[in-house]
Amino acid sequence: MLLHVPEILTPDEVRQARNVLARAPWGSGRITAGEQSAQAKNNEQLPETSQETRELQALVLAGLERHPVFFSATLPKQISPPLFNRYGGAANHFGNHVDSAVRYLRNGAGRVRTDISCTLFLSEPEEYDGGELVIENPGSQQQRVKLPAGHMVIYPGTSVHRVEPVTSGHRLASFFWIQSMVRSNEQRQLLFDMDSHLIRLRSTIGETDSAVIGLTGTYHNLLRTWLDV
Ligand SMILES: O=C(O)CCC(=O)C(=O)O
Numbered sequence: 001m002l003l004h005v006p007e008i009l010t011p012d013e014v015r016q017a018r019n020v021l022a023r024a025p026w027g028s029g030r031i032t033a034g035e036q037s038a039q040a041k042n043n044e045q046l047p048e049t050s051q052e053t054r055e056l057q058a059l060v061l062a063g064l065e066r067h068p069v070f071f072s073a074t075l076p077k078q079i080s081p082p083l084f085n086r087y088g089g090a091a092n093h094f095g096n097h098v099d100s101a102v103r104y105l106r107n108g109a110g111r112v113r114t115d116i117s118c119t120l121f122l123s124e125p126e127e128y129d130g131g132e133l134v135i136e137n138p139g140s141q142q143q144r145v146k147l148p149a150g151h152m153v154i155y156p157g158t159s160v161h162r163v164e165p166v167t168s169g170h171r172l173a174s175f176f177w178i179q180s181m182v183r184s185n186e187q188r189q190l191l192f193d194m195d196s197h198l199i200r201l202r203s204t205i206g207e208t209d210s211a212v213i214g215l216t217g218t219y220h221n222l223l224r225t226w227l228d229v
C-alpha cells in the first residue's frame with residue numbers, strides 16, 4: 001500500500017523544524033546505509049545522536065501520534081527513531097535500492113523489522129527541482145512522489161525505490177521505518193480499507209446502528225486474528 005498521509009506537521013511545526021535543520025551538523029548519508037544502498041546513496045544526513053536530531057524526533061513522533069489516519073493505516077508496533085536527510089548540490093540523489101529488512105536501534109535498544117518505509121517531506125515542492133521519490137511496483141506503474149512540507153508518504157518496505165537527483169535548491173525530509181502489528185501488506189490494506197469505510201458509516205448512519213456495531217466487532221475480531229502485539 002502506498003498512501004499519502006497529509007498534514008503530519010502543521011505549517012508552524014514545519015517552520016520550527018526548518019529552523020533547527022538550518023543550524024544542524026550535516027554529515028554524509030552513507031553512515032546508516034547497508035552495503036548495497038551505500039553504493040547508491042549520495043545525500044546528507046543528521047547524526048543519529050545530535051541534540052538537533054533528538055529535538056526533531058520528538059516533533060515528528062508527536063505529529064504521528066495525534067494523526068487520525070496514521071494509526072489505522074500502519075498499525076504500528078515499533079517506529080524507528082526518525083532520521084533527517086538533505087539532497088542538493090554535490091550530494092543530490094539516492095539510486096535504486098531496497099531498505100534493509102531490519103534496523104538495529106542504538107545501544108542495544110532492540111530491532112525494528114522494516115515493514116513500512118516512510119518519508120515526511122520538510123521542503124515545499126517549489127523549493128527544488130527533481131528530488132521525486134520514485135517507487136517501483138512489480139507488475140504495475142512506478143509512482144513518483146513529491147509532497148508539500150509536513151505531508152508524508154508510506155510504502156511497503158519491500159519496494160525498490162530511489163530519490164531522483166535534485167538539480168536546484170534543496171530537498172529536506174525525515175525518513176523512518178515501522179514494524180507493524182500486521183506483518184502482511186495485503187492484510188494491513190484490507191484492515192485499513194475496512195476501518196476507513198466504517199468511519200464513513202459511523203458519520204452517515206450513526207454509531208448506534210446495529211450493523212455498524214456488528215461490523216465494528218468484525219473489524220476487531222479480524223484484528224485479533226491477524227495482530228501480533
Ligand atoms: O529521502 C527519501 O525520501 C528516501 C530515503 C531512503 O530511501 C532511505 O534512506 O532509505
Ligand SMILES: [Fe+2]
Nearest residue numbers: 097098099161
Ligand atoms: Fe530507502
